[in-house]
Amino acid sequence: MGKDIAVVTGASGGIGQAVARHIHERSGGELRLALHYNGGRAAAEALCAAIPGSFLVRADLATAGGRAALLAKVLERGTPYVLVNNAGIDRPHEPALQIEETSFDALVALNLKAPVLLMRDFGREMAASGSGVIVNVSSVLARVALVGSAVYRATKAALEEMTRQFAFELGPRGVRVNAVAPGFIETSMTAEIAPELRRKILAQVAVGDFGAPEAVALAVGHLIENDFANGSILHVDGGMAL
Numbered sequence: 001m002g003k004d005i006a007v008v009t010g011a012s013g014g015i016g017q018a019v020a021r022h023i024h025e026r027s028g029g030e031l032r033l034a035l036h037y038n039g040g041r042a043a044a045e046a047l048c049a050a051i052p053g054s055f056l057v058r059a060d061l062a063t064a065g066g067r068a069a070l071l072a073k074v075l076e077r078g079t080p081y082v083l084v085n086n087a088g089i090d091r092p093h094e095p096a097l098q099i100e101e102t103s104f105d106a107l108v109a110l111n112l113k114a115p116v117l118l119m120r121d122f123g124r125e126m127a128a129s130g131s132g133v134i135v136n137v138s139s140v141l142a143r144v145a146l147v148g149s150a151v152y153r154a155t156k157a158a159l160e161e162m163t164r165q166f167a168f169e170l171g172p173r174g175v176r177v178n179a180v181a182p183g184f185i186e187t188s189m190t191a192e193i194a195p196e197l198r199r200k201i202l203a204q205v206a207v208g209d210f211g212a213p214e215a216v217a218l219a220v221g222h223l224i225e226n227d228f229a230n231g232s233i234l235h236v237d238g239g240m241a242l
């Protein structure tokens with residue numbers, strides 16, 4: 001797996017932490033981890049302390065300045081080989097007729113615009129170096145409806161299309177682009193789901209449970225390591241999007 005730097009956005013969150021740990025373990029420490037966070041400094045610092053050779057980058061990826069800072073801080077350290085576009089938000093949960101323009105803009109800025117522009121910027125560096133792998137974190141909700149998740153769903157569905165487009169255009173330049181589509185995973189994003197809604201969701205999951213962040217990390221690791229995977233959307237959802 002080794003080839004300099006692996007960037008994980010949202011490494012302070014549940015899935016990002018598991019992904020960063022997995023990449024570190026699978027690469028035998030050869031890939032240095034750039035651990036991105038925004039407000040979750042304590043979680044990011046704890047992770048950084050646990051992963052030798054890793055370094056932290058704080059950035060609000062919903063802004064052009066934040067994205068530029070992430071790129072610049074990674075390039076100061078070396079050559080990006082892996083980018084995991086994991087940072088994301090799912091709130092606010094607004095029913096379709098109550099969608100606010102500000103929440104629409106916020107969801108699109110972080111969940112769609114940020115990963116697409118980071119794919120463009122890191123993709124250029126990877127193409128120039130002749131190799132790279134990008135994994136985007138989508139969601140089962142790209143394919144499954146849930147009241148209050150219209151804009152979130154749209155951002156993830158669009159991210160999947162962008163994944164395929166970038167895979168098509170960057171593949172010939174040595175850069176593979178794939179996505180994972182997790183189902184409901186036990187992280188802070190799902191911690192406050194009300195018991196009644198949780199029961200309804202579980203009724204749609206064939207294996208009958210939420211997943212662990214490590215299940216998503218395994219899938220991300222697979223897409224990084226499998227050199228014939230390009231343009232794939234790997235579902236890790238316990239059988240929810242069937």
Ligand SMILES: NC(=O)c1ccc[n+]([C@@H]2O[C@H](COP(=O)([O-])OP(=O)(O)OC[C@H]3O[C@@H](n4cnc5c(N)ncnc54)[C@H](OP(=O)(O)O)[C@@H]3O)[C@@H](O)[C@H]2O)c1
Pocket residue numbers: 009010011012013014015016037038039040041059060061062086087088089090110137138139140181182183184185186187188189190
């Ligand atoms: N949990 C699930 O059930 C589930 C299912 C499908 C897909 N996903 C996707 O998986 C990804 C990770 O989710 P998670 O469950 O690990 O959630 P999480 O624990 O809430 O983590 C979210 C991450 O996004 C970062 N973030 C939030 N706002 C940001 C901003 N403006 N700029 C930069 N980073 C920002 C957070 O950083 P700070 O904490 O440092 O602010 C945090 O690291 C998301 O893309 C989510 O849509 C999650």
